[in-house]
Amino acid sequence: MIAPADIVLTPLLPFLILLVAASAALLIDVVQHRAQTGGPLALVGLTFAAVSYLVQFGGARTEPTAVFGLHWVVDVPAVALGLIVLFGAILSVLGGWTRVRRDDLDRPEYHPLLLLATAGGLVMVHAGDFVILLLGLEILSLSVYALAAWRPDRRPSQEAGMKYFLLGAFASAILVYGIALTYGATGTFDYGGVAQALLAGAGPLALAGGALIVVGLGFKVAFAPFHQWAPDVYTGAPTPVTTFMSVVVKAAAFGALLRIVATAWSGALPELEVALAVLVGATLLVGNFGALLQSGVKRLLAYSAVAHAGYLGLAVVAAAHGAFATEALIWYLAAYAAMNAGAFVVTMHVMGDDPDRGDRIEAFEGLGARRPGVAAAMTLFLLSLGGIPPLAGFVGKFLAIQAAVRVDHVALAVVAVLGAVVGLVAYLRPVFAIWFRDGRSSVPALAGPVRAAVVLAAVATVVLGLAPDLAYRWIEGSGPLALVPWTP
C-alpha cells in the first residue's frame, strides 16, 4: 500500500520538467505554426531536467531511497543513468539542429515527441517494479515509432517506422506475457518482492516468465538474434532520430535490464544467466562481423550499436553476482553516449542532403584535408568505439571485460576481444578513407549548435578516457544493486 507520506514529487522533478517542456513546445508550435521554437525549448527542458538531478543528487552520495512505495527508485545508478539519458538527448537535439530543418523534420510534434521519449527513458531507469517499467517502455517506444517514420516521403523511413512498430509491439507483448507469468509465480510486480519470492524457491513458471522478459527486453537492446530490426531501422530512420535511438533508447533499456537481472532475479534464476551469456556472445560476433561487411557508415554504426549491446551485455551477465558490474554498465553507457552520438552527428552532416547514398564510406574520403577538425573528431569517436586507449571506449571495455572475468566468464571475455578486433578493422575503414585518400566530398562548415554537440562529445570521449576517476568516483560502490528494503 502506498502511504500518503510516500507521495513525494521532488524526485520526479526531471520527469515532470520534461513533460512540461514537451507540452509547452507542442502548444507553442501549434499556435505559431513553423515558429521553430521546438529545438530551443527542448534544449531548455533537457538542461533543466539535468540541473534538477544535479541539484538534488549531485552533491553528497545518494542513499538508495524510494518513493511511491518503492515504485520509483532513486539511487546512484538510477540518477547516473538518468543523466546519461538526458546527455544523449541533448547531444541528439544539438547535433540534429540544422539537419532537422534541412530535411523538413521539424514539424511541431518532432521535439515534443523527442522529449516524451526521453521522459519515458527516465521512467524506465527509475522503475522499481514491472508495471512502472512497462509504462516507461511504452511512453518511450510509441514516441520513437512515430519518429522513426518521420519522413513519409521516403520509403526507407516509412519502412523503418513500420518495422520498428510491428516488431516492437510484438516484443512488448512478449514482455507483458513474461511479466504476467512472473506475477503468477511470485504474486507481486515489485522487484524486491519478486526477488524475495524467487530466492524462496523459483519454479518453472518464474523461469518461463523470466525467459519471456529476456526476449522482450533483448529486442529493445538489440541482442542477437533479436537484433534484426536494428540495422534496417537505424539506416532507414532520419539520422537525428537514429542518433537518439542508438543512445537514449539503449541507455534506458539497459538500465531496466540491469535492475531486473541484478535486483529482481538477483541470481535466483541461473538458467537465465546462461541464456543471457549465450545471447551476449552471439551479439558480439554478429554485431562486429556485420559492421565489417557494410559499405555505408550509417549502417556500419548500426551494426556497431548491436556489437556494443554485446559489451554492455557482459556487464549485465555479471551484474547479479559481481561487484563492479553495475559501475561498468553505467560507465560504458556514458562513454557510449558520447562517442556514438558524436559519430552519428558527424555522419549525418557528411551525408549531406543525399540520405540514400550519402553515407557510403567514399563520402568520407578527403575529409581530413577539407575539414580537419571534424575529421579529427570523427577519428576520435571511431577509435574510441574500437576500444583504443586512452579514450573513453577503452575504459568502458576494460571495465566490462573485468566484470565478466570476475564472475568467471573468461570465455565470454575472449569472444568479446576477438569481436573487438573485427570491430576495430570495421571502424578503421572510414578512418582510412578520411585520412589516407583524396576525395571530392564537400562538407559545409558545421553550424554552432552542431559544432557544440561534436565538441561536447569529443571532450567527453577524451576526458572520460584520460581521467576516468572524475566520473568513476561518483558511481563507485553503487553495485551490486541492493535489495531496497520492502515493506508491504
Place this chain on the structure above:
Amino acid sequence: MTLAALLIPLVGGVLAWATPGRARGAVAVLAAVAAFVAALFLPTAAPVDVAWLPAFGAGLRLDPSGASSVLVLAAALAMIPTVLTAAVRVRERTGTFLGLLLIMQAMLAGLFLASDLLAFYVFWEAALIPSLVLLGVFGGERRRGAVTKYLIYAVSGSFLMLVSIIAVRVLSGAESFAFHELAPAARELDAVTQGWLFAGFAAAFVVKLPLFPLHSWLIDFHRENHPSGAADVAGTLYKVGGFGFFAWAIPLLPDGALVLQPYLLTAAAVTALWGALAATRQEDLKSLLAYASLSHMGLIGVGLFSLTEIGLAGAMLLLAAQMLSTGGMFLLSGMMHARRGSFALDRFGGLARSAPALAAVSLFVIFAAIGVPGLSNFPGEFLALLGAAQASVFLAAVALASVIAAGVYGVNLYQRLYQGRQVEGTHDLRAVEVAILAPIVAGVLWFGLAPANAADRIDDGARVAVHGPDRPVPAEGGAASEPPLATAGGER
C-alpha cells in the same frame, strides 16, 4: 626527469606538427636531442606515480631504473638521426610526419618506463596509432594491404593480452596493477592458470617481437613504408615484444613461461635461422633488411626463452643495440634510395669508387648488424646464445647458424652495393648525411666497447625476471653457477 623523458617528445611532436614552414624541422630535432639528454639522466631519476583509475589500482606509474632506462636511451639516440632524416627527406606533410615520429617516441618511452601493467598496455596500444598513420599516409602504393595486415596482427594479439592483463589481477587478487604488488601475487598462481595467462601475453608479444610464423606483417610493413627509412626506424623501435616478455610476462608468470618454453624457444631459433637465410635470397634492399631484422628478433627470442638470467640480459642488450644497427641500416637504405630512386639491388654496384665514405660507414653498420665483436650487437648476441645453450644445446646451435648466415647476407649486401662494376657514379656523403650517421656510429661504438654500463642496469631486471622481485640476490646454489655478467664481459 622521468616524466620529462615522456613529455619532451610529446610536446615537441605537437609543436613540430603546429609549427609552419622549415622551422618545424629545427623544432623536431631540438626536441629529439632534448629527449635524449633527458634519457641520459634517467638512471638517477625518481619514479612517478599518478592515479588514473584508483578504484582498480591502475595509475600512471613510471619506474626509470633497470633495463627501461637503457632502452629509452637507445631509442632516443636512434630517434635523433631519424627525425633529421624525416625533416630533410619528407617533402609533403612534413610536420605530420615529424609530429607522429615524436609522439611515437613518447609512447615508446612510456611503454618502456611503465611499472603499472595497465599503463604499459595503454602505451603499447597508443604507440600503434602513429605507426599505422605513418604507414597509411606516407607509405608506398600497396600500403592499404600492409596497413590492414599490420593492424589485424597487432590488434588481435594485444586485445587477447588485455584479457590476460585483467585476469592476472582478478585471479591473483592483487591490490593493483603495479608491478611490485602484482608480481608476488601472480607468481603464486598454479602452473595451468599461469600457462593460459602467459599465452594471452604471448599472443601480443610474439606478434610484435615478431616470431615465425606470425612475422609476415613485418615484411610488408617495411617494404611499403616511406622510402626515407625514417618510418622503418620507428617501426624497429616498436618491436617491443621482447621487452614485454622480459619486463612483464616472464617475471609475473614464471611457471607459465616454463610451460610454453619449448614451443617459444623453437619458434625463436627457427625465426633466427629462417630470417637470416631468407635475407640471403632477397633482391630488394628493404626486404633484405626486414628479414635481417627478423633474424635478430629470433636471437632475442632464444635469449628470452632460455629463461636464464644471462640469456634474458643478452636479449635486452641486443634489443637496445639493434635499435641502432638496424635503425642505421634503414637510414642508409633511405640514402641509397635518394641516390637511385629504387631499392632493387641490381640497380647498385661499385659505389665504393664514387662514394668511399658512404661505403665505409655502411660497412661499419653492416658489421655491427651481423655481430662483429667490438661493435654493438655482439655482446647481446653472445649472451643470448650462451643463455640458450643452457636451455637447449640443439636449438642454440640452430640459432648460432643464423650468425653464419648473417655473415653471408651482410658481406653479400656490401658487395652488391659497393663492389663490382660501377653501374653509375654517385655523390658521396653530404654534410646532413654525416650529421645523420654520426649518432648511429657513436651509439654502435658505445654499445660495442662499453656494454658493461648498460649490462649492469639490465642485469637487475633479468634477476627479477628469473627469481622474482622478492629475492634480489640469488640464494640457491644452482643459480649461483651462472657467471655474473661482469665476468662474461671480461672474457671477451
